[in-house]
Amino acid sequence: MKIGKLAQLAQCTVETVRYYEREGLLAAPARTAGNFRLYGAAHIERLRFIRNCRALDMSHDEIRNLLALADRPAEGCGAVNAVFDQHIVHVDERIRELAQLKEQLSALRQRCAGEQAVDTCGILQGLAAMETEARHERHTHLG
Amino acid sequence: MKIGKLAQLAQCTVETVRYYEREGLLAAPARTAGNFRLYGAAHIERLRFIRNCRALDMSHDEIRNLLALADRPAEGCGAVNAVFDQHIVHVDERIRELAQLKEQLSALRQRCAGEQAVDTCGILQGLAAMETEARHERHTHLG
DNA sequence: GTACAACCTGAAGTTACTATAGAGAAAAGT
DNA sequence: ACTTTTCTCTATAGTAACTTCAGGTTGTAC
Numbered sequence: 282m283k284i285g286k287l288a289q290l291a292q293c294t295v296e297t298v299r300y301y302e303r304e305g306l307l308a309a310p311a312r313t314a315g316n317f318r319l320y321g322a323a324h325i326e327r328l329r330f331i332r333n334c335r336a337l338d339m340s341h342d343e344i345r346n347l348l349a350l351a352d353r354p355a356e357g358c359g360a361v362n363a364v365f366d367q368h369i370v371h372v373d374e375r376i377r378e379l380a381q382l383k384e385q386l387s388a389l390r391q392r393c394a395g396e397q398a399v400d401t402c403g404i405l406q407g408l409a410a411m412e413t414e415a416r417h418e419r420h421t422h423l424g
Numbered sequence: 425m426k427i428g429k430l431a432q433l434a435q436c437t438v439e440t441v442r443y444y445e446r447e448g449l450l451a452a453p454a455r456t457a458g459n460f461r462l463y464g465a466a467h468i469e470r471l472r473f474i475r476n477c478r479a480l481d482m483s484h485d486e487i488r489n490l491l492a493l494a495d496r497p498a499e500g501c502g503a504v505n506a507v508f509d510q511h512i513v514h515v516d517e518r519i520r521e522l523a524q525l526k527e528q529l530s531a532l533r534q535r536c537a538g539e540q541a542v543d544t545c546g547i548l549q550g551l552a553a554m555e556t557e558a559r560h561e562r563h564t565h566l567g
Numbered sequence: 568g569t570a571c572a573a574c575c576t577g578a579a580g581t582t583a584c585t586a587t588a589g590a591g592a593a594a595a596g597t
Numbered sequence: 598a599c600t601t602t603t604c605t606c607t608a609t610a611g612t613a614a615c616t617t618c619a620g621g622t623t624g625t626a627c
Contacts, residue, residue, distance in 0.1 A: 291556055329556050330551055334551060336554075336556070337525060337528060337532075338525060354541060354543040355542075356541065356542055357541060358536055358540060358541070358545035359538075359539050361536065361542060361547050362533070362536055362547070365532070365533050365547055366533070369529050369530065369533065372522055376522045376523060379522070380519060382481055382515055383515050383516065386480060386512050387512065390508050390512065393501055393504065397500065398497065398498060398501070399493060399494060399496065399497055399499055399501040399504060402501035402504055404505070404508055405490070405493075409469060409472065409473050409476075413472050413475050413479070414435060423522070424565075
């Protein structure tokens with residue numbers, strides 16, 4: 282099958298497929314005489330795997346890692362578990378960060394009820410007065 | 425004061441300050457005879473405001489919006505509230521997305537307890553078998 | 568034979584910065 | 598006064614995971 286069909290089956294765009302090939306996530310397939318990419322069942326499986334990992338917000342590095350592990354069927358899957366556990370930690374951290382953010386935002390939001398002039402707006406005053414904190418370095422690739 | 429002092433007071437790097445100037449978030453200041461940027465109290469206030477917005481994970485577009493509103497003191501702050509409410513919605517959505525993600529990840533994680541070979545690993549099987557869903561377009565800039 | 572969709576490559580744009588290189592200016596030490 | 602160190606300047610490239618664009622080729626339908 283050609284790239285359009287593959288992309289459709291994996292629910293992504295053809296540009297994304299070509300991008301994954303450049304990135305080394307998806308092996309370069311055979312070509313037709315006219316230079317069109319020709320994919321088979323193995324490619325669908327691989328791409329689906331990648332897209333599912335992405336749906337779980339894994340980074341390309343994490344995915345590359347997982348794919349390499351999956352390609353050595355004889356080995357144990359302790360490493361797979363490790364990648365997964367690490368990723369779950371990332372997600373957890375980000376959820377906690379956002380929850381805290383939401384509290385701050387809600388507190389600020391309550392400082393302005395209605396339609397006063399902006400120079401007495403509690404939100405803007407709050408934003409100007411907040412204690413500026415150093416940028417927290419992020420330990421997760423999740424934004 | 426020069427850029428290093430300003431950056432220190434706002435808890436960011438000098439590169440970030442220069443970047444904000446290029447982006448139009450911070451007005452270009454006067455220069456010394458030696459071409460060094462010279463900042464005053466108004467710049468500190470402005471930069472603090474920006475950094476506080478960033479600490480709340482607002483995008484530059486949202487911040488630009490707020491700054492423009494704050495610069496028209498006579499007008500009502502309904503628009504400010506709107507920016508804020510919209511941003512809170514973004515954060516909420518992202519929290520829900522991540523919570524759902526975590527459930528999926530935990531469910532998958534339970535499919536592999538220990539050290540079997542990877543070709544029978546429940547996690548990898550799960551990743552290969554998951555129903556591939558179309559990439560949800562994001563309505564938030566939060567990762 | 569000609570219109571049109573699907574495909575090709577390569578490069579640039581996105582966000583909010585960070586990092587680097589190479590050079591000039593100012594401050595500190597002797 | 599001289600040297601060393603620190604600060605600042607501009608311009609450019611890199612980050613993640615794509616998307617978009619420009620310009621050209623192939624395949625297919627009528």
